[in-house]
Amino acid sequence: xxxxxxxxxALITFLGLMFLIxxxxxxxxxxxxxxxxxxxxxMFALVPNEEKNYQVMIHRVGSHTLxxxxxxxxxxxxxxNPGALPAYHVIQKLGKSLEAGDIDTSKKLRNHLESTYxxxxxxxxxxxxxxDPLKLWKKQNRGLSYRPxxxxxxxxxxxx
Amino acid sequence: xxxxxxxxxxxxxxxxxAQREPTSFSPSELLRDQRLIFxxxxxxxxxxxxxxxxxxLSLLPQWEGYLNRPNLLPLWPILWVQWLPCNTGVxxxxxxxxxxxxxxxxxxxxxxxxxxxxxxxFFFTAFNNSFGKIGHSLHVLTFISFILIFLPDGWHLARQxxxxxxxxxxxxxxxxxxxPLLAYTMAGLIKIICGVGQLVSGQxxxxxxxxxxxxxxxxxxxxxxEPFLGSIFIDYPWFSMPLMWxxxxxxxxxxxxxxxxxxxxxxxxxxxxxxxxxxxxxTIIFPHNCFLIVLLLAAAPLHNQTWTWASFARQLPxxxxxxxxxxxxx
Numbered sequence: 001x002x003x004x005x006x007x008x009x010a011l012i013t014f015l016g017l018m019f020l021i022x023x024x025x026x027x028x029x030x031x032x033x034x035x036x037x038x039x040x041x042x043m044f045a046l047v048p049n050e051e052k053n054y055q056v057m058i059h060r061v062g063s064h065t066l067x068x069x070x071x072x073x074x075x076x077x078x079x080x081n082p083g084a085l086p087a088y089h090v091i092q093k094l095g096k097s098l099e100a101g102d103i104d105t106s107k108k109l110r111n112h113l114e115s116t117y118x119x120x121x122x123x124x125x126x127x128x129x130x131x132d133p134l135k136l137w138k139k140q141n142r143g144l145s146y147r148p149x150x151x152x153x154x155x156x157x158x159x160x
Numbered sequence: 161x162x163x164x165x166x167x168x169x170x171x172x173x174x175x176x177x178a179q180r181e182p183t184s185f186s187p188s189e190l191l192r193d194q195r196l197i198f199x200x201x202x203x204x205x206x207x208x209x210x211x212x213x214x215x216x217l218s219l220l221p222q223w224e225g226y227l228n229r230p231n232l233l234p235l236w237p238i239l240w241v242q243w244l245p246c247n248t249g250v251x252x253x254x255x256x257x258x259x260x261x262x263x264x265x266x267x268x269x270x271x272x273x274x275x276x277x278x279x280x281x282f283f284f285t286a287f288n289n290s291f292g293k294i295g296h297s298l299h300v301l302t303f304i305s306f307i308l309i310f311l312p313d314g315w316h317l318a319r320q321x322x323x324x325x326x327x328x329x330x331x332x333x334x335x336x337x338x339x340p341l342l343a344y345t346m347a348g349l350i351k352i353i354c355g356v357g358q359l360v361s362g363q364x365x366x367x368x369x370x371x372x373x374x375x376x377x378x379x380x381x382x383x384x385x386e387p388f389l390g391s392i393f394i395d396y397p398w399f400s401m402p403l404m405w406x407x408x409x410x411x412x413x414x415x416x417x418x419x420x421x422x423x424x425x426x427x428x429x430x431x432x433x434x435x436x437x438x439x440x441x442x443t444i445i446f447p448h449n450c451f452l453i454v455l456l457l458a459a460a461p462l463h464n465q466t467w468t469w470a471s472f473a474r475q476l477p478x479x480x481x482x483x484x485x486x487x488x489x490x
Contacts, residue, residue, distance in 0.1 A: 004328050007310055008163045011335040012170075015342060018303065022346055036235050036286065037299055041347040045354040047371045048378040049363045073384045083384045089293040112231040112292060134370065137377035137394065 048133050054095025054153065056113075060123040069125070072117070080117050087117045095126050098154050114158040121160050126153040174419040176475040191323075198326040200460045201333040202316065207455055208304060208336070209264040212281060215301075215448070216261035223254055229291065237286040250287065257284035264305070269316040271309060278305040297448050303339045304452065307332060330462060334418070337456045340449055341414040344431065348412030369397045372404040379442040389440040407434050413477040417457070420475040422467035428458045 021038040025031070033040055056072035058079065059065070066078070072091065075082045090113050097106040118124065131148035138144035219226075227247050234241055241249025260280020267273035282305075285298045312328040314321045351366055358365035364374055373394040380390050393400035410430045417427040432450050439445040465471075473483040 002324075003312070004324050004331075005163050007312065007328055008167065008331060011307065011310060011332065012163070012166065014307070015335060015338055018339070018342060019346060023350075026350075032294055034294060036237070036289070036294060037282070037302055039294075039296060039299060039343075040350060041296075041343050042350040042354075043296075043347060044375050045347075045350045047355075047358055047364050047366060047374050049358070049374070051378070073381070085383055086291060086293045088382045093292070108233070109292075112233070115230055133378035133381055134374045134394070137381055140381075141391065 050130055050132050052128065052130050054091050055127050055129050055150075056091050057125045057127055058118075058122060059125060060121075061119050062121045072124070078122075079119065082117065084117070087113070090117070091126070095128060095153055098126060099128070110156065114156075118158050120158055122158045123155070124157075125155045127151065128153050171419060174416050176420055176480050194323070194326060194330070195320055197330055197462050198320070201329045201462065204333055204336075204456065204460050205268060205308060205311065205315070205329075206265075207460075208301075208308065208452075209261070209268050209277060211451065211455070212277060212301060212305065213261040213265040215298075216258045216280075216284075220258075226250060226254060226287075231292075232287075232290050233292060234290045235286045235294075238283055238290065241287075253283045253287045256280045268308075271311075271313070274305075274309045274311065278302070278309055281305050297446055300340045300343060300449050300452055304336045307336045307339065333456075334462055337462065338415070338418055340453050340456070341418050344411045344414035348408055348410075348414065351408055352412060366404065366408060369401055372400045373397050376400075376441055379444075383443060385443050387440055387443050389437065390442065393441050403437070406430070409478075410434070416477045420477075421461065421463040421465045422471040422475045423477075424457050424461060425467070426472065428453050 018038060021035055022040045025034045025038055026040045026042060028035060033042055057069040058072060058075055059069045061078045064078075070078065072079055072082050072087070081087065090109055094106060094109040094113060097109060114122075127150045129148050129150045132146070135144060135146040136148060139146040227250055229250075232241070232250070238249070238253065241253070243249075244252075256276075257280040260276040260278070263273040264277025264280075268277075281298065281302050285302050288298065289295060311332050312325050314325045315329040315332075317325075320326065355366035355371075359367050364370040366372075376390050376393045380386065407430070410427055411434075414427060414431070417424050431453060435446050435450050470487075474480045474487075476483070
């Protein structure tokens with residue numbers, strides 16, 4: 001087969017693999033549905049209905065007690081870069097690993113969360129939450145009456 | 161099945177029936193077109209590597225931050241950094257990215273240079289996504305950099321090389337065009353499949369009125385941000401959902417645009433508008449992808465066809481059939 005035909009085969013095969021491996025990656029839930037660098041491009045594929053996710057509630061920072069405890073996402077200066085999307089994803093992975101009893105992974109993720117996003121001497125709790133995002137947003141911005149279900153997963157304190 | 165019959169089958173499935181009508185171009189006109197498209201392909205290669213170098217250089221001020229960034233959770237291509245002294249591996253990755261991009265920009269005629277350019281961006285993309293979450297801003301450029309390794313020897317010649325080298329170069333660039341469009345089609349496909357699943361199970365889906373408002377609300381809660389279109393898209397679904405359905409159509413049929421020159425400008429413009437709207441709604445932007453699709457498909461398209469509104473309408477996926485039926489015999 002001449003060089004031109006070989007090149008055609010190789011490139012078409014690569015495009016096919018990009019599609020197939022990307023779609024197969026949907027089975028890799030632990031790896032965020034991708035086999036790097038092949039991705040399913042499944043961004044915003046599922047419309048969030050009632051979502052189960054994990055939140056970090058901060059109870060105390062240094063000598064400052066927060067009553068009621070505040071959501072990490074709304075922690076402002078009580079945390080470091082609380083609006084960062086990677087922080088949200090680290091919290092989700094931490095929650096899942098804690099519930100699954102994966103001690104090594106949860107320890108790594110906890111270290112990452114505490115050193116990158118939390119202040120020293122912070123008492124916090126990882127909570128499992130069932131929320132309807134549309135209702136929750138309307139509660140925060142349009143005064144809708146709504147309370148998501150929460151259940152505790154684990155409590156920790158960062159180093160001084 | 162031979163590669164010739166496979167490519168003919170692919171072209172037949174994705175092109176419009178209107179394009180299969182016999183044309184009156186002579187062999188010399190086709191050859192002249194091929195030479196012009198080949199020259200454009202050469203410029204596209206240089207532009208792509210210049211873009212990669214631009215990205216590498218614009219990241220130089222962040223090197224200090226990268227070297228001091230804690231808690232690296234390395235992806236598989238860069239697991240080797242764990243066995244090197246502190247920060248040495250990261251430094252090697254950054255230098256490789258810069259050197260590879262420089263080499264690609266100035267010495268792309270040699271395959272080894274293009275290989276180094278790919279290795280540089282591949283390792284950097286792996287490193288940049290090794291902190292807890294994988295972003296996808298550089299994936300398309302990484303894949304394109306891989307494809308360009310396969311350019312034929314002699315692609316760079318200023319005096320027109322042999323016809324087979326010209327055709328090989330054009331085909332390689334055509335595959336580079338296919339990368340971002342395939343990614344969009346995959347995104348549209350999975351949205352449609354998930355949408356059907358959610359619709360059938362009685363949940364809110366992309367086919368209902370709450371699809372986009374829920375996505376936006378969820379995103380705004382995650383990031384605790386208030387982009388100016390966000391609340392409008394949530395409060396007025398009758399405005400936002402039709403835009404989402406149009407975007408879904410454009411995304412799913414993006415790969416068809418590769419085979420239908422008359423609709424390329426519309427699809428690329430719509431995708432760029434979609435990315436701009438995503439920023440004003442959910443603070444998500446893919447500037448690298450926007451640049452690449454405009455460069456590859458709008459600025460220097462690999463065809464010489466001038467479009468008309470009639471050819472545009474006839475080549476639209478799904479709707480083109482209706483147009484052809486309605487205008488049959490006129």
